[in-house]
Amino acid sequence: MDGKEKFSRGKWPWECNGEGCRVGMPWLFQSLFNAGKVITSLASNNSQIKLKAAAAPSKLSPEEQGEAEERALALALATKKEATLLEFYSPRCRLCASLANTVAEVEAKNGEWLNIVMADVENKAWLPEVLQYDIKYVPCFVLLDTYGTALAKTGTPASRLHVLTGLSYLLESMWPIRKAMKPVQSSDDTSPNQGR
Structure with a gap:
């Protein structure tokens, strides 16, 4: 396998060692991925808070x-x-x-x-x-x-x-x-x- 073939399968040539290539993301994309995880978790927590507020008793008549x-x-x-x-x-x-x-x-x-x-x-x-x-x-x-x-x-x-x-x-x-x-x-x- 040459480097071109490895790259076409989604593997990066610089992450290969003697045992094979590791699938991963470059550091720049990894930091964006981590930021996306944080935003997603905040959004899901916020939706849980909204659900709790919706389940709370209604206002007084x-x-x-x-x-x-x-x-x-x-x-x-x-x-x-x-x-x-x-x-x-x-x-x-x-x-x-x-x-x-x-x-x-x-x-x-x-x-x-x-x-x-x-x-x-x-x-x-x-x-x-x-x-x-x-x-x-x-x-x-x-x-x-x-x-x-x-x-x-x-x-x-x-x-x-x-x-x-x-x-x-x-x-x-x-x-x-x-x-x-x-x-x-x-x-x-x-x-x-x-x-x-």
């Missing part, structure tokens, strides 16, 4: 979503924290969606005295609150005290900055109230000098 949000408000008021911030939003509102991370940060930062509850204005379950607090725009934040009484709400949103400024004013308005509130000692508490 509007009724279930409304009930969950109403339970969140009831729980927030039951905790007797100093304030609850009720955020009225619409799932179709891009400004509302852009505030999600900021609202989560506000809740994490002020969680010891503040609860934040989301309320979808497009959900019929929130119609009484929408009417009660005169919600005509979204996003709209309503500040509630410990007993659920509305203290203030943000104005008509002209921009993201305008909404964030209104939210900041609502939170700042609680400082005098928070300073005036003093912890009430229960009858179980005894001072160290009481028995002497």
